[in-house]
Amino acid sequence: MSDTSHTPLAGKVAIVTGASSGIGQAIAERLGAAGANVHLAGRTMAPMEASVRSIGAAGGTAMAHELDVRDVPALQELVADVAAATGSLHVMVNNAGLGHPAPISEGDPDQWREMLDVNVLGLAVGCQADIAAMRSTGSEGHLVNISSIAALRRDSGMYGATKHAVNCINASLREELENDAIRVTSIMPGVFATNFARNFDRALVEGLAGAAGIEDLEFDEHGRLPRETIADLQTRMSPMLGDVTQIAQAVEYVVTQPIEVNIEELVIRPPKSLPL
Numbered sequence: 001m002s003d004t005s006h007t008p009l010a011g012k013v014a015i016v017t018g019a020s021s022g023i024g025q026a027i028a029e030r031l032g033a034a035g036a037n038v039h040l041a042g043r044t045m046a047p048m049e050a051s052v053r054s055i056g057a058a059g060g061t062a063m064a065h066e067l068d069v070r071d072v073p074a075l076q077e078l079v080a081d082v083a084a085a086t087g088s089l090h091v092m093v094n095n096a097g098l099g100h101p102a103p104i105s106e107g108d109p110d111q112w113r114e115m116l117d118v119n120v121l122g123l124a125v126g127c128q129a130d131i132a133a134m135r136s137t138g139s140e141g142h143l144v145n146i147s148s149i150a151a152l153r154r155d156s157g158m159y160g161a162t163k164h165a166v167n168c169i170n171a172s173l174r175e176e177l178e179n180d181a182i183r184v185t186s187i188m189p190g191v192f193a194t195n196f197a198r199n200f201d202r203a204l205v206e207g208l209a210g211a212a213g214i215e216d217l218e219f220d221e222h223g224r225l226p227r228e229t230i231a232d233l234q235t236r237m238s239p240m241l242g243d244v245t246q247i248a249q250a251v252e253y254v255v256t257q258p259i260e261v262n263i264e265e266l267v268i269r270p271p272k273s274l275p276l
Contacts, residue, residue: 009091009256011035013036013088013091014028014039016041018042020042021042022244023146023189025042029248031252032062039078041066041096042066042096044066069118069125069126070117070122079130082133089133090142092126092141094122098119100159107158119159120162120166124169131143131180131182134182140182140259141182142254142255143182145166145169146189148188149188149190189268191269193231205217214236239272247268
């Protein structure tokens with residue numbers, strides 16, 4: 001009998017949205033290393049193609065797809081196409097998300113709409129498409145939706161409101177799917193290097209990074225930092241900033257549980273709080 005201890009997801013098919021950076025990229029690479037056939041979906045191809053090469057070099061299988069989850073037909077088509085091509089869909093990680101941290105009294109409604117479209121509507125459409133694909137292929141599946149500890153606070157602004165919505169969607173789906181072999185989990189990360197850089201005010205990020213000895217941060221047009229800078233930031237500010245590989249490990253744990261087990265929620269935080 002072959003040893004599957006290092007590839008517990010061998011033969012499984014997974015889709016990860018928001019896989020071109022940060023949490024999503026780490027999750028995709030972790031699932032690939034665990035043996036899954038991973039389909040990475042995101043807006044920026046180059047980093048996903050790098051992940052595909054990394055997964056392939058480790059003996060795994062992966063494919064990158066350029067996708068903006070706000071494009072509802074494209075998201076639905078991707079999920080349906082993956083299921084049709086492989087005959088199954090076992091894992092879907094709805095990770096694509098963004099945050100604009102301005103107070104409600106000063107916020108930009110266009111940015112609110114963007115957060116709602118990506119964090120809530122894109123996630124809900126992804127879940128709906130995933131469920132249809134899992135049912136049609138007879139796959140035992142896990143839906144993992146990336147929320148935030150902002151969903152645990154009543155005063156977390158418009159960003160937090162979108163993450164409260166994610167948890168509401170999760171709880172509703174858990175009840176809807178009680179008679180299906182499909183499990184639903186909400187992962188709520190605390191402050192990790194990647195979401196810290198994207199979801200907090202830039203002046204605050206630059207100030208704390210400067211205090212850690214990192215000067216002249218260079219953000220791209222999507223508000224992202226280079227992967228190397230994020231890794232340096234996390235190392236210098238540990239244990240106040242978590243490492244995204246820890247979230248990826250948690251996702252692997254969730255999706256390798258027996259289908260009889262439903263891990264409804266996981267909160268993952270670094271051991272210390274930032275001095276905000």
